[in-house]
Amino acid sequence: xxxxLAGLASRERRAQDLVVMPDWFYRTxxxxxLFCLPDPTARRVxxxxxxxxxxxxxxxxxxxFLGHMRADPALAVTxxxxxxxxxxxxxxxxxxxxxxxxxxxxxxxxxxxxxxxxAPEVERKKDGLLETGATAASALHPGPACPVLTRARRADGxxxxxxxxxxxxxxxxxxxxxxPDLPDGVVLQVGDRSSDGGWCIPLRPPNGLAGRVHLWxxxxxxxxxxxxxxxxxxxxxGVALLEAGADLVLIDAGLVFSGPGLIKRCNEAWxxxxxxxxxxxxxxxPAPRQSWFWAAALGAxxxxxxxxxxxxxLTRVLLPYDEHYLGLVAAELARLNPRLLAFMSHDRATLxxxxxxxxxxxxxxxxxxxxxxDHAAWLAVVGSALVGFASFFYxxxxxxxxxxxxxxxxxxxxxxxATLTGARPEAAPRPCVDQHEDATWRRAxxxxxxxxxxxxxxxxxGLLISFIGLTRVFVAEDLAFLCIGAGEVPALGERLxxxxxHDRATLxxxxxxxxxxxxxxVLWDYRRGNAWLRDALLGLGxxxxxxxxxxxxxxxxxxxxxLLPAWVGGFLFFGGLALGWRFLGGLPIANPASYPxxxxxxxxxxxPPSGP
Numbered sequence: 001x002x003x004x005l006a007g008l009a010s011r012e013r014r015a016q017d018l019v020v021m022p023d024w025f026y027r028t029x030x031x032x033x034l035f036c037l038p039d040p041t042a043r044r045v046x047x048x049x050x051x052x053x054x055x056x057x058x059x060x061x062x063x064x065f066l067g068h069m070r071a072d073p074a075l076a077v078t079x080x081x082x083x084x085x086x087x088x089x090x091x092x093x094x095x096x097x098x099x100x101x102x103x104x105x106x107x108x109x110x111x112x113x114x115x116x117x118x119a120p121e122v123e124r125k126k127d128g129l130l131e132t133g134a135t136a137a138s139a140l141h142p143g144p145a146c147p148v149l150t151r152a153r154r155a156d157g158x159x160x161x162x163x164x165x166x167x168x169x170x171x172x173x174x175x176x177x178x179x180p181d182l183p184d185g186v187v188l189q190v191g192d193r194s195s196d197g198g199w200c201i202p203l204r205p206p207n208g209l210a211g212r213v214h215l216w217x218x219x220x221x222x223x224x225x226x227x228x229x230x231x232x233x234x235x236x237x238g239v240a241l242l243e244a245g246a247d248l249v250l251i252d253a254g255l256v257f258s259g260p261g262l263i264k265r266c267n268e269a270w271x272x273x274x275x276x277x278x279x280x281x282x283x284x285x286p287a288p289r290q291s292w293f294w295a296a297a298l299g300a301x302x303x304x305x306x307x308x309x310x311x312x313x314l315t316r317v318l319l320p321y322d323e324h325y326l327g328l329v330a331a332e333l334a335r336l337n338p339r340l341l342a343f344m345s346h347d348r349a350t351l352x353x354x355x356x357x358x359x360x361x362x363x364x365x366x367x368x369x370x371x372x373x374d375h376a377a378w379l380a381v382v383g384s385a386l387v388g389f390a391s392f393f394y395x396x397x398x399x400x401x402x403x404x405x406x407x408x409x410x411x412x413x414x415x416x417x418a419t420l421t422g423a424r425p426e427a428a429p430r431p432c433v434d435q436h437e438d439a440t441w442r443r444a445x446x447x448x449x450x451x452x453x454x455x456x457x458x459x460x461x462g463l464l465i466s467f468i469g470l471t472r473v474f475v476a477e478d479l480a481f482l483c484i485g486a487g488e489v490p491a492l493g494e495r496l497x498x499x500x501x502h503d504r505a506t507l508x509x510x511x512x513x514x515x516x517x518x519x520x521x522v523l524w525d526y527r528r529g530n531a532w533l534r535d536a537l538l539g540l541g542x543x544x545x546x547x548x549x550x551x552x553x554x555x556x557x558x559x560x561x562x563l564l565p566a567w568v569g570g571f572l573f574f575g576g577l578a579l580g581w582r583f584l585g586g587l588p589i590a591n592p593a594s595y596p597x598x599x600x601x602x603x604x605x606x607x608p609p610s611g612p
Contacts, residue, residue, distance in 0.1 A: 019289035022066050022523075023259035024448035031259070044113035050100035068376075069108035069264040072271050079247045080185060080225045082147050082164035086110030087242055088266045091229060091252030092151060093201070108264040111147035113161070113229075114251055149227075149250075158354070161187050169225060172444045174212055178219035185285065186216060186247075190230035203253055205231035210244040217245025233258060235269035236435035242270060258437065268433045291422030292371035295381045298415040299362025305408055306355025310547065313348035317341050321403055326495050336492070342555035347503040350501050353547020358384070360539035361517050368532030374427030376524035384517035385416045391509020397470040405506070434528050440583050441528070447580030451522045451537070454572040458515030461565060466508030466573070473501045479556070479560040526580070532542045537577055545570045 034046060053062060064070065071086035078084070090104055090112040098114065105112070150162045151171070159171040169185035173193065190209065191201040209231050217226055229250040232238045241249050255262050279415065287293045312319065318341075323329050333340050362381050369377025392409045395401050434441050468475060474482075474489060489497065518540060525533050548566050552558060 003030055022448075023261040024445045024452065024526075026259040026261075027442065027445045028343070028449050031257075031422075033312055048099075050103045053103055055102060063103055063189075064318045066523065069261065071108045071110060071267050074274055075110070075267055077247065079227075080165050080167070080169075081110075084110035084147055084248065086263075086267050086508035087246075087248050087270065088232075088238060088263050089113060089149065089248055089250050090255075090263070091250040093252040094255055105146040107255075108246070108267050109146065111149065113149045114152055116150055116152040141527060159187075159189075161185075163225070166325070169227065171229070172232070173317065174209060174228070178216055181221055185225035185227070186220065187227040187229055187250075188213065188216060190228065198371065201230050201253055201258055204233050205237050210240040213241055214248050230254075232262070232266065234435065234437050234516040235262070235265045235433065238266040239269050239273065239435060243273070247433075261520070262341065265434060271433050272433050289423055290371070291378060291419050291424045292366045292369075294415050294418035294422055295370050295378070296363050298381070298385065298412060298419060299359045299364075300365060301359070301415060302355055302362060302413055303359025305412075306352045306357075306359055306543075309355060310349060310352035313345050313352055317345045317348065319404065322499060325400065326493075326499065328496075333496075337482055337484070339555075340496075342493075343478065343482060344500065346551045346555050346557055347500070348505060349551035350548045351503065351507045351510060353544045354507065356547070357540040357542070357544035358388075358510065358514050358517060360543070361514075361536050364532055364536035364539065365517070365521065368536070369521070370424065374525060376520050378419075378424060380517045380520040382416070382420060383520070384513040385412075385419075387516055388509055388513035389413055389416065391466070391506065391512065394466065394470060394504065394505040394509060398473075398498045398505060400495075400498035400502045402502055405502075440586065442525070444528070444580045444583035447576045447578075447583065448522060448526045450572045450576030450579065451526070452519065454569060455515050455519035455522055457565075457569055458511050458518065461569075462508045462511030462513075462515055464508070465511060466505050468514045469501045469503075469505030469508055473497055473504060475562075477559040480559065481557050491520060514544070526584075528583050528586055529587045534577065534581065537573075541573045541577070545573070 037045070056062075058526065073085075075086045076083060077087050079087075088108070088110055090107070090109045092113040092115045095101060095104055096115060147164065149164075151159060152162065155161045160168045161171065163169050163185055167184045169187050170183050171187045171189050174188040174190045175192075189199055189201075190205060191199040193199065209228075213226070213228060220226055225244060225247050227248045227250065228241050228246045230252060231241065232251045232254045233247060234254070237254070238249050238251070249266075251263055251266070318326075318330050318333070326333070328336070330341060362385075365374075365377040367382050368374075389409060389412070392405065439569070479486060479489070479571060482493075518537065521533055521536070527533075545566065549563065549570070552563055552566075
């Protein structure tokens with residue numbers, strides 16, 4: 001029998017609306033679509049995709065790449081004799097049948113919960129979860145690398161968790177007061193008992209939950225485990241529960257509503273309350289021995305090269321060795337076809353704009369990222385530069401060896417080697433975290449989505465332009481601008497075609513490098529208050545799109561089909577940057593008094609009728 005999970009609806013429904021997508025995709029696209037699907041279909045699609053990806057040989061790496069969700073080692077805790085990578089665990093309601101356990105284990109969880117051999121079915125209401133009496137197999141779990149807590153139900157309807165040390169931790173309603181005879185450990189279940197003995201689990205934690213957890217902690221003392229199940233809809237909820245005295249927090253419905261990144265954000269929010277890391281050993285290392293110094297030099301050199309290339313593209317276009325290779329000077333080329341120089345100028349100016357933007361991006365990633373120990377920034381510069389240097393060998397496909405290009409590549413490659421071998425800080429300072437999902441954060445999810453799509457668009461454009469440069473060289477719009485037919489292209493001469501192919505393929509390689517350099521920081525460093533990332537992206541896009549679109553207007557190459565990709569890319573890029581401008585430039589929101597402090601919390605709510 002299928003086992004659904006909770007979602008948001010105005011009527012009672014069933015669905016398991018969780019997919020392996022980052023919050024920027026889940027909150028904007030996936031969740032609205034899944035909530036519109038029939039529940040069995042949504043469940044099959046979501047858990048099916050997630051489970052299949054988790055079983056693929058490289059599926060775990062894909063999840064790690066997109067989400068970067070593994071818990072920091074500083075968050076490790078030991079409860080009941082069992083070590084957990086994080087105090088935030090996955091509640092059994094997320095995946096009762098265990099179909100996607102391998103993938104969910106990579107969501108930054110410290111462990112998971114399962115429901116013995118039979119899991120009650122869960123129905124969905126607009127105000128939370130309602131557990132019913134139906135059952136479904138629940139035998140799978142993430143495995144030995146991810147600790148598992150097993151929940152079971154006795155014949156009288158009471159529930160307990162079998163602790164790793166063999167003790168039983170009874171499950172009590174969070175509204176219940178501590179009993180006179182305290183057990184060895186307690187699980188506080190957020191929600192109300194339903195008529196059939198299940199639980200109605202609200203999405204939002206009840207007011208005063210942290211205060212009740214504090215009362216239980218005082219009663220249990222510091223040694224006995226205290227676990228809270230449910231009640232986390234945003235990172236502030238998890239932090240409040242841990243600060244009130246919970247040892248572990250089980251997250252279930254919140255993951256469906258807030259997104260797969262909820263546990264990661266909870267981990268980061270809790271990490272921000274921990275003591276900061278020790279000073280990094282590279283702080284006293286001379287700058288010329290550090291990786292960031294050479295990465296910044298690489299960016300500055302690339303920026304300077306782009307500026308020189310732009311000046312040449314807007315003036316003489318052809319360099320002396322170009323004319324020597326062609327056997328033609330610029331005036332003779334113009335007599336061959338009056339638009340050839342303008343056509344070559346538009347290719348070279350576009351390439352120069354990309355070089356300017358990429359040089360600026362390297363510079364900012366070095367100074368604000370690598371210098372502070374940001375692994376994503378270092379990986380972005382190194383990965384992007386390696387792809388850019390590899391594209392130099394495109395000349396083997398079109399036969400034109402550009403000596404200046406080779407000389408510049410050789411110089412820049414030495415800077416890349418120094419970047420690879422230079423000292424790097426062992427860990428970056430802890431980032432700003434978002435404890436609340438305010439309107440700025442929600443807009444930022446759309447912003448990040450557009451920027452990620454833009455980065456993948458650059459990768460696609462780079463591959464396509466590289467392919468065109470290595471094969472057909474000219475597209476139909478080019479031939480229309482040059483006022484020649486496809487059959488007349490050979491008349492231009494093999495050497496002229498090779499020079500144009502060189503410009504085309506080089507532009508494709510630079511776009512590939514640009515896509516990599518922008519994708520990794522947008523995936524991993526897109527955080528509130530990272531104004532340096534906003535400035536880096538703005539410096540990447542402004543010269544690139546200004547040169548790409550401006551040169552087309554300057555030379556009169558205005559075919560709408562040719563310009564459409566640039567306009568679409570500009571819309572995605574600047575639209576995404578505008579939506580996230582305040583988020584990237586703003587400071588973290590202070591944690592408001594979402595919960596009454598323990599001192600001001602009422603002693604407890606009326607006790608339940610009897611027992612746990």
